[in-house]
Amino acid sequence: MIQAALASFIATGAFAILFTVRGRKILVASIIGMLAGFVFALAQENGISVVVSQFLASITLSGLSEICARKFKTPVTIFIVCALIPLVPGGGMYFSMKALMESNTALGNAILLDVLSQSGALVLGIVVMSTISFMQRAYMSRR
Amino acid sequence: MDYVKNNINDVLENAVLAGKILLESGAETYRVEETIQRIALNCGMDDAQAFVLPTGIMTTITLGKENATKIIRVKNRSINLDKIDQINALSRELMTTKYDVETIRNRLLLIQDAQQYPFSWKLLSAAIGSGAFALLFKGSMIDAIISFFAGMIVYSIKFFADKLGINFFIATTLASFCSIIFSILLTQSFGNTDIVIISMLMLLVPGLVITNAVRDSVAQDLGAAVNRLLETILIATAIALGAIIAIALAKAGGLTL
Structure with a gap:
């Protein structure tokens, strides 16, 4: 769990530099990534299904990103993009492709379905938080 | 007037x-x-x-x-x-x-005209990120070190292919292909091939395009959202294509996976 959080922290920071984020925003993005990784690992360890843990991690990530974006007066994508990548189910995608290559269609399809639902959960988390943020913006500008 | x-x-x-x-x-x-x-x-x-x-x-x-x-x-x-x-x-x-x-x-x-980070910094952070992914996927320290170098390879190939103006589909396929061949060769005697391959392929994942596709569809810019969704699918296909060719070649050459 600690290992997952620490690895997410480093990976998110590395991506922040790859995407030319500057200054202390790199640190903020890394901390958001770390917390998202921690939530995912915690949920997994407590026997929650992969899809639901992915959704919880995604909600954490995009909620924190929206809050930090307000606080630092910066576009929210800066934080979401960097912190999202450690959550992408790349491993599942690879194993499904490998199984399909070995003509093991049943296993390949099963993993692929799992990957698709995980990506769906990830996207749904961002959609929920973005919608709340857009609604709040529209409400503020109407006043 | x-x-x-x-x-x-x-x-x-x-x-x-x-x-x-x-x-x-x-x-x-x-x-x-x-x-x-x-x-x-x-x-x-x-x-x-x-x-x-x-x-x-x-x-x-x-x-x-x-x-x-x-x-x-x-x-x-x-x-x-x-x-x-x-x-x-x-x-x-x-x-x-x-x-x-x-x-x-x-x-x-x-x-x-704002300055980018220099190439060496980006290369180093790509390598560190790739190594961190190996730890995230519960790999050993050896896997992380191999991923570190594989990450360097994948990033530099992608960088120079982009610089030459090769289109993103072929550039991604090329980067995925070369780096998988490299990591299969490196992990012949020690290390976990699967973990090394996954952690370095994470560098090619189109995180920005996915995020933008989602946010565009939330903001109801549907044309742009469909555009970006297609780009994501194309990049994922390119990564898989490079991987399939590389693994098939490695198997034909009798390497262990």
Whole structure:
């Protein structure tokens, strides 16, 4: 769990530099990534299904990103993009492709379905938080 | 009257330049449209309409009975979140203070020329990120070290392929293919091949495009959202294609996977 959080922290920071984020925003993005990784690992360890843990991690990530974006007066994508990548189910995608290559269609399809639902959960988390943020913006500008 | 006509074109130039920088750096569609409108209205124009797709910008600005229109095509897109941040800051300033056309122009040109991190830093962070992914996927320290070097390979191939102007599909396929061959060779005697391959392929994952596709569809820019969704699918296909060729070759060559 600690290992997952620490690895997410480093990976998110590395991506922040790859995407030319500057200054202390790199640190903020890394901390958001770390917390998202921690939530995912915690949920997994407590026997929650992969899809639901992915959704919880995604909600954490995009909620924190929206809050930090307000606080630092910066576009929210800066934080979401960097912190999202450690959550992408790349491993599942690879194993499904490998199984399909070995003509093991049943296993390949099963993993692929799992990957698709995980990506769906990830996207749904961002959609929920973005919608709340857009609604709040529209409400503020109407006043 | 002549002065006014000049002015509307100058404002248009500024607004479109801001939009171009944003789109080339990877901003969401609604942010580009909003920024164009805000710059035009700040310079005293009556109305500004922008229609933005991931590959182009169309803008019309109105002042009295005069209209000025500009359409530009945006071809080279990269990721530079710092530029988006800086233009966002400028756009926030415009909400409270009025600047003249020259000032905005100079600020925009300054942002356009903003420095990137040097290549060595990016290479190092790609390598560190790849190593961290190996630990995230519960690999050993040896896996992390091999992923570190594999990450360097995948990033430099992608970087130079982009620089040569090879299209993103072939560039991604090439990067995925070469680096998988490399990691299979390195993990012949020790290390876990699967973990090394996954952690370095994570560097090619189109995180920005996925995020933008989602946020565009939430903001109801459906054309742009579909565009970006297709780009994501193409990149994923390219990664898989490179991997399939590499693994098939390795198997035919009798290497252990």
